[in-house]
Amino acid sequence: MKTLVLFLLLCPALCISQVKVEKESRIKTDEVPDKAIKFVKTVGFDKKIKWYREESADSVSIEGKTKYNKQKYSVEFDTLGTIQDIEIKIQWTDLPEVVQHAVDSCLSHNFKTYQVKKIQEQFSGSHNQMSKFPETTDGLTIKYEIVISGKSNGEIEWFECTFDQNGLWEKSRRIIYSNSDNLEY
Amino acid sequence: MQRLLVVCFFFLALSSHAQMVVEAGVMPSINLNKKLNSKIKLNFKVENRLNIYSNLISPDVYELTDASLIGAYKVNTATTLGLGYLLRYRSGRLTHRSVQQFSIVQYFPVKIAHRIVTDQTFAQNEDPTFRLRYRIGTELPLFGKTLNNNELYFKVSNEYLGLLNSGTVEMDIRLCPFLGYSFSKKNKVEIGLDHRFERLLQGNPNMHSWIAVNWFYSF
Secondary structure (H helix, E strand, O other), X not given: OHHHHHHHHHOOOOOOOOEEOEEEEEEOHHHOOXXXXXXXXXXXXXXXXXXXXXXXXXXXXXXXXXXXXXXXXXXXXXXXXXXXXXXXXXXXXXXXXXXXXXXXXXXXXXXXXXXXXXXXXXXEOOHHHHHOOOOOOOOOEEEEEEEEEEEEOOEEEEEEEEEEOOOOEEEEEXXXXXXXXXXXX | OHHHHHXXXXXXXXXXXXXXXXXXXXXXXXXXXXXXXXXXXXXXXXXXXXXXXXXXXXXXXXXXXXXEEEEEEEOOOOEEEEEEEEEEEEOOEEEEEEEEEEEEEEOXXXXXXXXXXXXXXXXXXXXXXXXXXXXXXXXXXXXXXXOOOOEEEEEEEEEEEEEEEOOEEEEEEEEEEEEEEXXXXXXXXXXXXXXXXXXXXXXXXXEEXXXXXXXXXXX
């Protein structure tokens, strides 16, 4: 009970005024900065990497997507090829139990109902620290990006919520997907 | 992919059937969607069919007009329930159809929609027709992971229809590949083929191929 109260105190009412605006487009490998190519070679990805240019409201980044050890990886760089973060798609049960409890408490507190749709474990740090990934994650900052469909204020919408390595809420953004009228009617 | 190939070969085999009625035409449609509140929206659709070719008779160019209105209730971000009514004008006669719809849209890892529809068709001096339909469809952006504004996409759907009329059970199959363009999240245009294989169980199959042009607009 004490733990639950602590979680709720540390989980403020989610301020979700921000909308996730991202435009991504596929790019060829020769459009990717050399520094980024070198980095993915040092990590040792053995499958084909698909490259994308991502434009958000305030930044542009280059993202490589691949599979490694049967997991989906996203590696994000800035436009100069400096590593920003590595994200791995995971399942709810892959989250540490303490994180599961914290996230569930926070989301239950803020949404009448919610469903987890996608989870990515995010690792970030200096170039030197990141280049030792995945052998070691020592010194790296770990976060969890969780996409949910949630009901708040009577409306069911999509959200991307970011939690720190202890499962404490950091930020949330509303996601607006292209409608699916053309698939439903 | 394997499933798609099997379906394609099945359709090719059917189209080589000597007695098959083969017709082709153009089928433009306008889909207007109005969100009334966070839960309820209306879909208004007008569709025309214009004949260009038939291997049996010289058909009239104008075949029919459908106008439908469906009220949809959003259960959650993925699931929608709909109730609607369709009015068909064909050869100077009106046909009435009531429609009940259930759809689920899955967004990860790709956008896939499942739609189950039951409908009942009534016309003067004709026995009613009852249909049960299942459609699976997907929308794949051509230049990225998600569909952005001013981007092309590929859409394909496959529908299976069972129908009951005058005590006779029949089955139709539809396969519809489309190339679409998204002007915005609320404005899309698609052009593609609407292949329909009808009356597959009783030995007199028909094949219709329509060039379909669809405009979807939400406001």
